[in-house]
Amino acid sequence: MMTGVSGQGINVSLLRTKNIDAMLAMARHDGLKKVLGPLDLILMGIGAIVGTGIFVLTGTGALTAGPALMVSFVIAALACGFAALCYAEFASAIPVSGSVYTYCYATLGEIVAWMIGWDMLLEYGLATSAVSVGWSGYFQSLLAGFGLTLPTALTAAPGAIPGVATMINLPAMLIMLTITALVAYGVRESARFNNVMVAIKVGVVLLFIAVGVWHVEPANWRPFAPFGASGVFSAAALVFFAFIGFDAVTSAAEEVKNPHRDLPIGIIGSLAVCAVLYVAMAAIMTGIVPFQQFAGVDHPVSLALQLAGENWVAGFVDLGAIVGMTTVILVMTYGQTRIIFAMSRDGLLPRRLSTVHPVHATPYFATWTVGFVFSSIAAFVPLNVLAELINIGTLSAFALISVSVMVLRRTHPELPRAFLCPFVPVVPLLSVAFCLFLMVHLQTMTWIAFLLWLALGLAIYFLYARRHAVLNEQ
Secondary structure, X not given: OOOOOOOOOHHHHHHOOOOHHHHHHHHOOOOOOOOEOHHHHHHHHHHHHOOHHHHOHHHHHHHHHHHHHHHHHHHHHHHHHHHHHHHHHHHHHOOOOOOHHHHHHHHOOHHHHHHHHHHHHHHHHHHHXXXXXXXXXXXXXXXXXXXXXXXXXXXXXXXXXOOOOOOOXXXXXXXXXXXXXXXXXXXXXXXXXXXXXXXXXXXXXXXXXXXXXXXOOHHHXXXXXXXXXXXXXXXXXXHXXXXXXXXXXXXXXXXXXXHHHHHHHHHHHHHHHHHHHHHHHHHHHHHHOOHXXXXXXXXXXXXXXXXXXXXXXXXXXXXXXXXXXXXHHHHHHHHHHHHHHHHHHOOOOOHHHHOOOOOOOXXXXXXXXXXXXXXXXXXXXXXXXXXXXXXXXXXXXXXXXHHHHHHHHHHOOOOOOOOOXXXXXXXXXXXXXXXXXXXXXXXXXXXXXXXXXXXXXXXXXXXXXXXXXXHHHO
């Protein structure tokens, strides 16, 4: 079994890998409670996936692809599906907190693991901030329906609304801090809350499908792809955001009763359910409303029902959006804290971030650190381009996990696996190809911002993480 190092001199420490047996042994003695089952994991995945992407970004995607948006969702789902099979093999073989960071540390080396962990901190953190801002908008809309309004200064970040003097997005900050408190309190309580919320929002999605299908006008689907293949692919790169979250299931590895069996079920099951729901919703939305009418609309699903005369269902959709975004914040916050926990335990981040609360059995300090930092971002930073920035981070992670599963097959062929990714190396290579293809369709500024974040991470690695790594002690 490969325990350790490759290269000479500095390359030894850059490419050193963690011993998998040691990782598994450490995971058994770190104080996290094993309380989650397969249904919890499927609902956790759905909780992370169904949110801002489907309730908000579908309108923007329709403007880019037209009625062919449903094909864009299929392409995005395939990119996620190939990656999900790779995730499932890793999760069944190495059920350790940290998700793709941990898997890369075991296969591709420390510097790759650090960079992808650093990347995932940005992805998960900005996702919670962005969704919190979306949650705030829907929440304020709900209050307005009851004749209630907040002071203008408390409704948005400074400069978020041109010509309007705003100081802080207070609802966004408060929902982030509330979810942080729940995650810090305990994983069992968080899972129960998530399960109830997911049941509500899936019910709302099914209600939309059941009511909306009777208002579809096939004429609205013509022309089917008004902007050609490039429009379909560009929309796929955008709505990929709607599928982000199933990978957060792997972050729960050390708190699952039977991780070897249940983690693959949670990963693949949640993605499959959401893919079917998304394609159905895209088909019905573009069948009810000519896609041009989604311009400038941040509530496309409820708009479709309003134009169909189903205002009572539209109200339920708005409620479902609020519930949906709440669970996304919950699961993404949970996933991020477990990645930080794993990186801290390995010494790449300050050790205090991996301390476990003696009563709640959660990484308490890491959870509240995440909550305060990203609730502040949600409160004070206008978040206009986050969807693409989050997408590029996730696509790079999916590409790396696909490479890692091929490496693991060669370096650890004897490692027990409850789930095998089929048709290796074909499926992993297809995953890499899909991810790189979608990344190419993202904007230049997104690439620049992403590379700047990685450059900062590289500096921190050489100044702190590399010198404090636990592997230095071995």
